[in-house]
Amino acid sequence: MEQLTEQDVKKIQDEIDYRRLVYRKQALEAVKEARAQGDLSENFEYHAAKKDKNQNESRIRYLERLLKNSKIVKDRSKLDEVGLDNKVTVYLPEDDEEEIYKLVTSIRGNSLKGYISTESPLGKALMGQKTGDCVTVRVSDSYSYDVVIKNIDKSTDEKDDTIRKF
Structure with missing residues (x-):
């Protein structure tokens, strides 16, 4: 089980939101534009755009799983001790x-x-x-x-x- 701080959770959620709401639209548009160029079998731009779109979806799934299977931790060290984020x-x-x-x-x-x-x-x-x-x-x-x-x-x-x- 992954240990995350509250700040980690926020950063992960922010990345998921960005990838879903902004990057996903850009990736889909890139696939559409590349598809419109014709023959898909030799269309490098189409294959690159599809790969980028798939990597984005994979990253979203990875981050969602990470949040689902994690435990929130806090720094409990004393003022004179080494702790998390020090x-x-x-x-x-x-x-x-x-x-x-x-x-x-x-x-x-x-x-x-x-x-x-x-x-x-x-x-x-x-x-x-x-x-x-x-x-x-x-x-x-x-x-x-x-x-x-x-x-x-x-x-x-x-x-x-x-x-x-x-």
């Missing part, structure tokens, strides 16, 4: 580096942007910890590493957070 600065002694991560639900996880899921090994290890704590992150039975929590930013700016694609 930015955490950690020091990695093994690499002698500092990195900043934002802990998010798995539907918003994007390691390239520094958004890590609370379900990931690092996310699980950081949740509930405090500034100054040294935390062991268990990746597998044979590998783990330590991180030191340097700072916890409780601000919740979500304007750049997006719902993951397929």
Whole structure:
């Protein structure tokens, strides 16, 4: 069962509404225009438009299923603890580096942007910890590493957070 915040649910519903009310009409119009160009067997525009329309419908179904099979979660961390939607600065002694991560639900996880899921090994290890704590992150039975929590930013700016694609 997927865990979503209330903001996740709103973003998903907004995307569903956009795809149904705006994008669906555009995709259907593109299919009609391409169909009017003649022979469908060799009509690249028609096949591309159909594929785009089908991908839109598939995304709508995926998002609806996601909402139906999810559980709403809230951040219950204390002011001095790492929690959901917090930015955490950690020091990695093994690499002698500092990195900043934002802990998010798995539907918003994007390691390239520094958004890590609370379900990931690092996310699980950081949740509930405090500034100054040294935390062991268990990746597998044979590998783990330590991180030191340097700072916890409780601000919740979500304007750049997006719902993951397929």
